Amino acid sequence: MPPAPNEKSPLLKHPDVASLEDPQPAQGATIWELRVLLIPSTLFGFAAAKQLQTYLYMVVKQHAYQDVAAKLFGHLHSLSMNYHLTKKTGKVLRCLDRGSTSTDNIVNVIFFRLLPTFVELVVVSIVFIFSFKEKILSVVTIFGVVLYVVITAMGTRIRLRFKKQTNEHDNQASEKAVDSLVNFETVKYFCTEDYELDRYMSSIYLYQKSQLSTRGLMNAIVVAQQLIQQTCLGVCLLISARNIYYGVMTVGDFVAVTVYITNIFKPLDSLGNIYNTIVQSFVDMENLVELLRIQPEVQDKPNAPPLEASPTASTVSFNNVCFRYPSQPVANGLKDVSFTVPTGHTVAIVGSTGSGKTTISRLLFRFYDVLSGRISINGQNIASVRQKSLRRSIGIVPQDTVMFNDTIRYNLTYGHRHCSEEELIAAVKVANIYDFIMSLPNKFDSQIGERGLKLSGGEKQRIAIARLVLKNPSVVVLDEATSSLDTVTEKSIHQALNTACKGRTTIIIAHRLSTVRHADNIVVLEKGHIVETGSHAQLLEQGGRTSLALCVIEV
Numbered sequence: 001m002p003p004a005p006n007e008k009s010p011l012l013k014h015p016d017v018a019s020l021e022d023p024q025p026a027q028g029a030t031i032w033e034l035r036v037l038l039i040p041s042t043l044f045g046f047a048a049a050k051q052l053q054t055y056l057y058m059v060v061k062q063h064a065y066q067d068v069a070a071k072l073f074g075h076l077h078s079l080s081m082n083y084h085l086t087k088k089t090g091k092v093l094r095c096l097d098r099g100s101t102s103t104d105n106i107v108n109v110i111f112f113r114l115l116p117t118f119v120e121l122v123v124v125s126i127v128f129i130f131s132f133k134e135k136i137l138s139v140v141t142i143f144g145v146v147l148y149v150v151i152t153a154m155g156t157r158i159r160l161r162f163k164k165q166t167n168e169h170d171n172q173a174s175e176k177a178v179d180s181l182v183n184f185e186t187v188k189y190f191c192t193e194d195y196e197l198d199r200y201m202s203s204i205y206l207y208q209k210s211q212l213s214t215r216g217l218m219n220a221i222v223v224a225q226q227l228i229q230q231t232c233l234g235v236c237l238l239i240s241a242r243n244i245y246y247g248v249m250t251v252g253d254f255v256a257v258t259v260y261i262t263n264i265f266k267p268l269d270s271l272g273n274i275y276n277t278i279v280q281s282f283v284d285m286e287n288l289v290e291l292l293r294i295q296p297e298v299q300d301k302p303n304a305p306p307l308e309a310s311p312t313a314s315t316v317s318f319n320n321v322c323f324r325y326p327s328q329p330v331a332n333g334l335k336d337v338s339f340t341v342p343t344g345h346t347v348a349i350v351g352s353t354g355s356g357k358t359t360i361s362r363l364l365f366r367f368y369d370v371l372s373g374r375i376s377i378n379g380q381n382i383a384s385v386r387q388k389s390l391r392r393s394i395g396i397v398p399q400d401t402v403m404f405n406d407t408i409r410y411n412l413t414y415g416h417r418h419c420s421e422e423e424l425i426a427a428v429k430v431a432n433i434y435d436f437i438m439s440l441p442n443k444f445d446s447q448i449g450e451r452g453l454k455l456s457g458g459e460k461q462r463i464a465i466a467r468l469v470l471k472n473p474s475v476v477v478l479d480e481a482t483s484s485l486d487t488v489t490e491k492s493i494h495q496a497l498n499t500a501c502k503g504r505t506t507i508i509i510a511h512r513l514s515t516v517r518h519a520d521n522i523v524v525l526e527k528g529h530i531v532e533t534g535s536h537a538q539l540l541e542q543g544g545r546t547s548l549a550l551c552v553i554e555v
Contacts, residue, residue: 482510
C-alpha cells in the first residue's frame with residue numbers, strides 16, 4: 001500500500017532550507033521550535049492514518065470476499081447437471097482463485113490507493129506550479145507527466161495480450177494436474193507417470209514463457225518511465241541552477257524543485273501500478289464473469305410450490321416422456337416412456353448398457369427437463385415444484401458412490417445432519433456395516449480419504465445404503481445398489497433393503513436377476529423404448545427377449 005499523501009513535505013523543507021543561508025533565524029525561538037516539531041507531528045499523523053486505512057481496508061476486503069465467494073460457490077451449485085458433466089474442474093478452480101484475488105485487488109486499488117494517490121498528485125502539482133515564477137519548470141514537468149502517462153498506457157495495453165495468454169496456459173496446467181491426480185490409479189495401472197509429467201510440464205513451460213514475456217515488457221516500461229522522470233528532473237535542475245547563478249532562485253528553491261518533482265512522479269509510479277493492477281484484474285475476472293453468465297438449464301418456475309409427498313402417498317408416473325442428452329444424436333434417448341409406480345410398490349428398470357435406465361433416475365431428480373411428456377409425483381408435475389423439495393423427497397443409492405474426504409460419520413449423516421446416535425447405529429446395522437466401523441481405531445470418526453478411496457467398493461455402497469436409511473425419503477431409487485457387493489453380503493442386505501423400503505415407492509435399476517425378482521413390475525428398456533413390462537414370472541412365461549436379457553444379467 002503506498003504511503004499517505006505527503007504534499008506538505010516540500011512546504012516544510014523549502015523555508016527551512018532557505019533559512020540556512022542566514023545563520024540568524026527570522027522568527028523567535030518558540031516559532032522555530034514549533035515549526036521543527038511540526039515535521040515529526042505531521043509524519044506521525046500520516047503513519048497513524050495509514051494504519052487506520054489498513055484496518056478499514058481489511059474490513060471492506062473481508063465483506064467483499066465473503067460476497068464474491070458466496071455468490072460464486074452458490075452459482076456453481078445452481079448450475080445444471082449438463083454443465084457439471086462437461087466442465088473441467090482444474091480450470092474452474094483457477095478461475096475461482098484468480099477471480100477472488102482480482103476482486104481483492106480492485107477493491108484495494110480503487111478505494112484505498114487510487115483516490116489518495118490522485119489527490120496527492122493534484123495537490124503537489126498545483127503547489128509546484130504556483131511556487132515558482134519560472135513557468136518553464138511547470139511546462140517541462142507537465143510535458144514529462146503527459147509523456148509518462150502515454151508510455152504507461154501503451155505498455156499496459158500490450159501487456160494485456162501476454163496476460164491473457166498466461167492465464168490460458170495457467171488454466172491448462174491446472175486442468176492437467178487435477179485430471180492426472182484424480183485418476184492417479186489409472187496412471188499407475190498403465191505406468192504413464194513420465195507421460196503425465198511431460199504433459200503437465202509442457203503447459204508449465206508455456207505458462208512461464210508467457211509470464212517471462214510479460215515481465216520483460218514490464219521491465220521495459222519501467223526503464224522508459226525512469227528515463228522520462230530523470231530527464232525531466234535533470235532539465236528542471238539545470239534551469240534551477242542557472243537561475244541560482246543569476247540570483248533569481250535560492251538554494252532552498254533548488255532543493256524544493258527536486259523534492260516537488262520527485263513527489264509528482266512518485267504518485268505517477270503508483271498510478272501506473274494501479275492502472276496495471278486494475279486492467280490485469282479485469283483480465284483475470286473475464287473467465288469468472290463468463291462463468292457467472294452461465295444460466296442453469298433447469299430452473300424453478302416463479303412462485304413454484306413445494307412437492308407434497310410422504311412415504312404413504314408417493315405415486316410416481318412417467319407419461320410419454322421423451323428425452324435425449326444435448327450431446328446425443330436425435331435417434332438416441334428415451335422415446336415415449338410411460339409407466340407408473342404406485343405408492344409402496346417396487347418397479348425394476350432393466351436393459352442393456354445405454355438403454356436409458358440411469359437417465360430415468362436423473363429425470364426423476366430433475367437434473368434435466370424432459371423434451372416432451374410429463375413426470376409426476378402424486379399428480380404434481382415435477383417441473384412445476386421446487387427442485388429442493390423434490391430432491392428432499394427422493395433418496396438414492398447410486399452405482400458409483402463417491403464420498404467426501406471426511407469422516408465416516410460426516411458421510412453417513414450428510415442427508416440428515418442432526419440424527420441421533422441411536423438412529424445412526426440403527427442405519428449402519430441395516431446396511432450391515434456396523435461391525436466394520438466398530439473395528440476401525442476411530443470408529444465413526446475414521447477418515448475415509450479423497451472420494452472414499454480408503455474404503456472398498458462394497459463398503460462405500462453400504463455407507464450409501466445407510467445414508468439412504470437416515471434420509472428417510474418418500475421415494476427410493478436403487479441404481480445398481482448392490483452391484484459392488486459379494487453374493488453372500490448381497491443376500492443379507494436385500495432383506496434389510498426390503499425392510500428399509502417397505503411402504504415407500506421404490507425404483508430399482510439393476511442388471512442382476514436376483515435384484516429384480518421380487519419387484520411388483522419390471523420395465524424392460526431397449527434403445528430408449530419400453531419393449532416389455534410385467535412381473536418376473538410373467539416375463540419368463542412370455543419367453544421373449546426379456547427372458548434372455550434377464551438370464552444374461554444374472555450370469
